[in-house]
Amino acid sequence: MLEVCDLSAAYGGPDVLSGVSLEVKAGETVAVLGANTAGKTTLLRAISGLVPKARGHIAFEGTALLGRPAHAIPDLGIGHVPEGRHVFPRMSTLDNLLMGAFCHRDARDLTERIERVFKLFPRVKERQTQMAGLMSGGEQQMISIGRALMGTPKLLLLDEPSHGLAPLVVDELHVAIGEINRQGVSVLLVEQNAMLALSVAHRGYVLEAGHVVLSGTSDELSADPGVRRAYLGI
Amino acid sequence: MFQALVDGILLGGVYGVIATGLSLVFGVLGVVNFAHAEFLMLGMYVAWFAWRWLGLDPMLGSVLSFIVVFAVGYLVQRTLIERVLKAPPAAQVFLTVGLLIVIENAALMAFGSEFRSVSVPYQVEGYRLGDIFIGAPYLYAFIAAIILAAVLWLYLERSWTGRAIRAVAQDPMASTLVGVDTRRTYALAFGLGVALTAFGGAVILPYITVSPTVGGQFVVLMFTVVVLGGLGSVAGALAGGIVVGVVQSMSTLVFPIQLQNLCLFVIFIAVLALRPQGLIKGA
Ligand SMILES: Nc1ncnc2c1ncn2[C@@H]1O[C@H](COP(=O)(O)OP(=O)(O)OP(=O)(O)O)[C@@H](O)[C@H]1O
Numbered sequence: 001m002l003e004v005c006d007l008s009a010a011y012g013g014p015d016v017l018s019g020v021s022l023e024v025k026a027g028e029t030v031a032v033l034g035a036n037t038a039g040k041t042t043l044l045r046a047i048s049g050l051v052p053k054a055r056g057h058i059a060f061e062g063t064a065l066l067g068r069p070a071h072a073i074p075d076l077g078i079g080h081v082p083e084g085r086h087v088f089p090r091m092s093t094l095d096n097l098l099m100g101a102f103c104h105r106d107a108r109d110l111t112e113r114i115e116r117v118f119k120l121f122p123r124v125k126e127r128q129t130q131m132a133g134l135m136s137g138g139e140q141q142m143i144s145i146g147r148a149l150m151g152t153p154k155l156l157l158l159d160e161p162s163h164g165l166a167p168l169v170v171d172e173l174h175v176a177i178g179e180i181n182r183q184g185v186s187v188l189l190v191e192q193n194a195m196l197a198l199s200v201a202h203r204g205y206v207l208e209a210g211h212v213v214l215s216g217t218s219d220e221l222s223a224d225p226g227v228r229r230a231y232l233g234i
Numbered sequence: 235m236f237q238a239l240v241d242g243i244l245l246g247g248v249y250g251v252i253a254t255g256l257s258l259v260f261g262v263l264g265v266v267n268f269a270h271a272e273f274l275m276l277g278m279y280v281a282w283f284a285w286r287w288l289g290l291d292p293m294l295g296s297v298l299s300f301i302v303v304f305a306v307g308y309l310v311q312r313t314l315i316e317r318v319l320k321a322p323p324a325a326q327v328f329l330t331v332g333l334l335i336v337i338e339n340a341a342l343m344a345f346g347s348e349f350r351s352v353s354v355p356y357q358v359e360g361y362r363l364g365d366i367f368i369g370a371p372y373l374y375a376f377i378a379a380i381i382l383a384a385v386l387w388l389y390l391e392r393s394w395t396g397r398a399i400r401a402v403a404q405d406p407m408a409s410t411l412v413g414v415d416t417r418r419t420y421a422l423a424f425g426l427g428v429a430l431t432a433f434g435g436a437v438i439l440p441y442i443t444v445s446p447t448v449g450g451q452f453v454v455l456m457f458t459v460v461v462l463g464g465l466g467s468v469a470g471a472l473a474g475g476i477v478v479g480v481v482q483s484m485s486t487l488v489f490p491i492q493l494q495n496l497c498l499f500v501i502f503i504a505v506l507a508l509r510p511q512g513l514i515k516g517a
Pocket residue numbers: 011016034035036037038039040041042043083192
């Protein structure tokens with residue numbers, strides 16, 4: 001479904017990613033682990049067309065992504081929940097969700113899609129008329145995920161959805177991510193919290209200083225001594 | 235006293251729409267457009283020629299002004315302003331001030347320096363409400379301005395592209411991630427911003443003459459309204475416009491008419507001193 005091949009990227013300086021290759025198959029949840037500044041966010045941003053100096057090859061369902069304008073990518077079926085949530089702060093929750101449907105604004109099942117998001121996150125439903133910027137971090141994360149789902153993606157890119165949230169909310173979110181995946185959406189999940197990521201993912205990649213240094217199934221990675229030491233704190 | 239209040243409200247509604255354009259441009263693009271009042275002048279000329287050549291009443295010509303100046307603004311954004319969106323503020327100031335000078339001088343060359351005015355049947359007509367006299371051109375301009383403000387509000391609140399304009403103002407990156415073409419949206423917002431102001435210029439043509447330097451009369455006024463009303467808010471700009479209109483018209487009761495703009499300056503500076511965040515708060 002998603003194939004990243006020999007991807008390198010830079011922001012004007014030295015390469016932040018070099019020769020990264022990875023794959024997400026239809027129906028999979030794949031985790032990307034890595035410490036601060038490993039390049040995880042850059043990887044997702046490159047897939048979404050936000051890194052102008054990305055080189056290599058990225059294909060989504062056979063369509064080449066590099067060189068395509070970023071605003072044309074959601075329409076192909078890729079939803080992106082950016083690091084730091086990035087809700088539209090002075091818009092209501094409902095308007096935030098509607099913005100998520102921007103690339104499919106002519107579709108008829110708009111209310112159904114909104115209902116589906118509300119079912120996944122009942123708390124978002126209760127607060128649908130409130131300004132998104134005034135809501136808690138967890139609620140904003142739900143809005144951000146809901147907004148991405150409104151574009152009916154086949155692949156969802158999630159950048160540290162649990163960052164800075166209380167443990168209970170984190171659990172809630174990961175249950176939701178599992179549910180989204182069961183509904184047939186593939187997920188590429190970036191997390192610093194490796195334990196959490198591997199508990200929902202089928203497979204994972206470990207990114208270090210812009211290189212993929214390790215990959216395998218979640219069980220394999222959880223058992224790897226290096227991963228246990230560096231990311232699981234065991 | 236009451237008369238001045240009514241006059242002020244009628245003037246102020248139009249000021250509100252004129253300033254909403256400036257406010258929209260700043261709120262969405264983050265650029266202070268010093269050339270903004272020049273688009274008001276262009277709008278007035280479009281309406282004047284529409285009246286002269288096509289016999290169109292400026293109230294209808296204003297629609298033409300809106301469309302023509304929208305197109306001009308869209309192009310100006312795509313060819314010029316777009317290049318300085320991420321540049322330091324100094325570069326933006328140089329560009330928009332340069333644009334001001336270019337547009338004003340181009341108008342001087344094209345239209346000459348004479349003052350032009352229209353004559354419409356209702357120019358000296360009016361309605362009498364007790365002691366108060368409501369001039370027809372002022373009333374019509376006010377009504378047109380309020381209608382446009384309402385349409386704009388609906389557009390920004392309810393339509394897909396209007397919502398996208400608000401989204402881009404708040405978070406361009408997130409807007410891109412949901413499929414909004416931000417370059418197009420910026421051009422749309424800039425075109426809309428200058429078109430609103432041009433519309434406001436056209437509807438006041440029955441009581442204000444146009445010349446290439448007419449923009450200068452409105453610059454301080456526009457910025458004062460925007461600073462008062464808070465940027466990016468249609469309702470705020472409208473309210474700010476009415477406050478400014480009333481102050482302007484009340485001040486003529488106390489001060490000689492030449493000092494009208496002085497009062498605006500004083501408010502402008504007072505607001506900046508007491509509420510400087512007024513200029514910085516986004517849409
Ligand atoms: N917009 C940018 N301009 C310049 N350099 C950047 C930019 N974004 C990221 N970088 C640099 O690229 C490197 C990788 O950053 P990236 O955000 O991809 O890492 P990350 O793995 O997501 O880190 P974190 O866990 O902190 O989110 C870092 O050294 C960072 O300083």
